[in-house]
Amino acid sequence: MKEALALAEMVLEAENPIGEITGPAGTGKTMAGWAIAERFRCLRVAAWDGITRHQMLVTVATRLGMEGPGVAERLLARGYGAERRLLVVDEANKLSWRVLETLRYLADECGIAVILIGTELYSRKFSEARTRPLLLQLGSRIGAKRVSTRHLDRAETYAHVIRPLFGEITDKELVTAFWSGCRKGNFREAMELAGECQRVMAANQIQTLTPAVLEMAVKWMANRYAVEG
The missing domain is CATH 1.10.8 (Helicase, Ruva Protein; domain 3)
Structure with missing residues (x-):
């Protein structure tokens, strides 16, 4: 939990504001995400099977308090200089590479610091032949800003x-x-x-x-x- 909170601080201050928490199911990842959300009063989204790029953008925009038509487009136009907000995305293993790339864009261009939380199915996307080339930019942005959960001894x-x-x-x-x-x-x-x-x-x-x-x-x-x- 301490490592997760320290990661959140690091991500908020980083030039490339995106990090990840990974580990087996049941090892406290979601609890760590809630702890970050409570400590930093940040945005939180729990992904679901089949969530699309547009659905993610609308959900994040709604969490930011945006309303009305075109919120996804307005979020993408938010701009790098906007006040930085922290977004925790749980169940990142359910995200397609297109949604992951969209979150990378939010971190790069829209003032949204992002922490991705997922199982080994999420991590596998960075090494599989089909998706690895598509996630090179995201992986390079994450860099060493990673925390791994594990079973307790x-x-x-x-x-x-x-x-x-x-x-x-x-x-x-x-x-x-x-x-x-x-x-x-x-x-x-x-x-x-x-x-x-x-x-x-x-x-x-x-x-x-x-x-x-x-x-x-x-x-x-x-x-x-x-x-x-």
């Missing part, structure tokens, strides 16, 4: 999930079992597993996290994914 899972929600736990095997139960530190699944543990504890009037509670919660998670699959 056992100590981080304990510090950021287990201890805040369940208090001090000295049973190292229990901590390891919890870490393994959330796919070895996937933050999203760790929070879901913690929530299920709390439900089991409340239903059985148990005050502390125990191996039996964790086992029940892990089984619920496994059954849920089996059903979803």
Whole structure:
């Protein structure tokens, strides 16, 4: 989270104001994006499948408070000298190269600093034979302004999930079992597993996290994914 906030400051001050946050699903990218949006009171767009260049421009213009017909064209004419605003685009893996290039243009010419947030599907666009040549300019603008999220290790899972929600736990095997139960530190699944543990504890009037509670919660998670699959 600290790296993400530092990235936002860097992007706002950069000559090429565009950066990215990438990582596997469930590792806190969206949370980082919301933290940036809250700290810097910036614009935020969550992309959807099939979003077009025009739809992105209209959405960004609306976030800026523009109204009426022709907002996309007026946004593109905003000009480099306009007051710089920060735009966070989540789910960037759903963007076509044309939409990504449009965001690059906003950063270059329209006073919009941009942070792109996406999974490995987004990152892959910069190396695939079909799209790599089309995104060379965007990649060069991003440069080193990148943050990568990852799964938590056992100590981080304990510090950021287990201890805040369940208090001090000295049973190292229990901590390891919890870490393994959330796919070895996937933050999203760790929070879901913690929530299920709390439900089991409340239903059985148990005050502390125990191996039996964790086992029940892990089984619920496994059954849920089996059903979803």
